[in-house]
Amino acid sequence: MPEPNLIAALVILAGAPTDPMAATARNIDALRPAAEVVERARRAFEALGFRSHPGAGHAFSIEADAVRFEATFNVRLSARDDGGMRVASPSGQTLSSLPLDALPPSLRPQLDAVVFSEPPAFGPGQLP
Numbered sequence: 001m002p003e004p005n006l007i008a009a010l011v012i013l014a015g016a017p018t019d020p021m022a023a024t025a026r027n028i029d030a031l032r033p034a035a036e037v038v039e040r041a042r043r044a045f046e047a048l049g050f051r052s053h054p055g056a057g058h059a060f061s062i063e064a065d066a067v068r069f070e071a072t073f074n075v076r077l078s079a080r081d082d083g084g085m086r087v088a089s090p091s092g093q094t095l096s097s098l099p100l101d102a103l104p105p106s107l108r109p110q111l112d113a114v115v116f117s118e119p120p121a122f123g124p125g126q127l128p
Contacts, residue, residue, distance in 0.1 A: 010117060
């Protein structure tokens with residue numbers, strides 16, 4: 001059962017195919033990052049105080065409380081009315097993903113992005 005104060009983000013590793021049609025059943029294993037690459041990135045986030053979870057493809061999730069996210073990424077977080085997360089820079093600018101520049105220099109090249117998932121646009125409470 002998830003802890004109520006924890007939030008999760010998706011870590012997207014560098015090197016993912018940019019063409020969504022590039023992955024096929026025949027080449028999917030060749031496109032997947034090496035297990036060592038995924039584990040190195042997961043361990044780096046764990047050293048920063050995050051829980052990490054096994055990945056799928058070029059991504060894995062990390063989990064921590066908002067204070068850990070804010071301190072690590074140098075942002076301000078707030079919950080949106082739709083259940084999503086608002087990410088703001090120190091100057092108050094709304095960001096679409098967590099900035100990587102506050103992360104250790106050895107970790108940054110391994111990543112394309114760290115993002116919060118958007119809540120679904122369907123389900124209970126979505127209809128007028």
